[in-house]
Amino acid sequence: xxxxxxxxxxxxxxxxxxxxxxxxxxxxxxxxxxxxxxxxxxxxxxxxxxxxxxxxxxxxxxxxxxxxxxxxxxxxxxxxxxxxxxxxxxxxxxxxxxxxxxxxxxxxxxxxxxxxxxxxxxxxxxxxxxxxxxxxxxxxxxxxxxxxxxxxxxxxxxxxxxxxxxxxxxxxxxxxxxxxxxxxxxxxxxxxxxxxxxxxxxxxxxxxxxxxxxxxx
Numbered sequence: 001x002x003x004x005x006x007x008x009x010x011x012x013x014x015x016x017x018x019x020x021x022x023x024x025x026x027x028x029x030x031x032x033x034x035x036x037x038x039x040x041x042x043x044x045x046x047x048x049x050x051x052x053x054x055x056x057x058x059x060x061x062x063x064x065x066x067x068x069x070x071x072x073x074x075x076x077x078x079x080x081x082x083x084x085x086x087x088x089x090x091x092x093x094x095x096x097x098x099x100x101x102x103x104x105x106x107x108x109x110x111x112x113x114x115x116x117x118x119x120x121x122x123x124x125x126x127x128x129x130x131x132x133x134x135x136x137x138x139x140x141x142x143x144x145x146x147x148x149x150x151x152x153x154x155x156x157x158x159x160x161x162x163x164x165x166x167x168x169x170x171x172x173x174x175x176x177x178x179x180x181x182x183x184x185x186x187x188x189x190x191x192x193x194x195x196x197x198x199x200x201x202x203x204x205x206x207x208x209x210x211x212x213x214x215x216x217x
Contacts, residue, residue: 004028006070007133010056010086011077012036012043015102018126019076020049022140023133027209031065056086059093072098072133076119080104087115100132138212149208150178154198159217162195169193174204175211 005028009016012034020030020043030049033056034040040053054061056075067073073090075083080103087099099115111118117132127140137154155162161169166177167189177187181197193199193215203211 005072005134006066007031008033008062008065008067008070008073008090009049010073010075010083011102012039012051013076013078015126015129016074016076017043017046017048019074019129019133022126022130024048025205025208026130026134026138026212031070033061033065057082057089059089062086062090062093067093067097070094070097072100074100074102074129074133076100076102076129078102078104084111084114098133098135100129102129138216149203149205151201151203151208152198153201153212153215155193155195156216157195159195159215161193161214162217164193165189166191166193169214171214172207172210174207176202178202 007023007028008031009020010033012032016032020032023030032043032049032051033054034043034051035053035055037053040051043049043051052061052065056062067090073087075086077083083101087101090097091099100117100119101111101115103111103118103120119129119132131139139152140149166187177191177199179185179200180187180191181194181199183200187199201211
């Protein structure tokens, strides 16, 4: 199965919560750290993620969120300085963790010296934040549809669909493989899903996990 990641999100506002929803829909375990008591209550009622009330720059709060076992932390509050502080504290506690910071200024590219990725919510929404957290093997391309995901997925070695033509892969209803492996042709029945190559796929939310299991193993 696709590996479940432990992900911490600092900030339960619009960007943070929507990012948590996307990650939870993909089967990952998400913990949100939020200072505002009212927002903590609202997030808890949604049953999307574990929620902890507190200051994410406090190492004790980050440890309470499980930083020692987390694969990634995304600081998505509206405060650039706070987001950088959260990522730096997390890196100090868990050096191998992936760090993603929301930056509000276009000059924020310079901050990639200190974090693994930056996101600019004024130009990109929660799906882009989720992409940066998960890395390059599975990416939602854009917020161009309602709930339908247009994804770019790399086929993993040993995955159930690896090395097979589309006609031999039983994708669930609600799946459409759009492109071949070089992105220059529409996929056809004889298109082979080559390990290591990436394919554009349109997926309904209910079958995302099943499709990723076929493509990623």
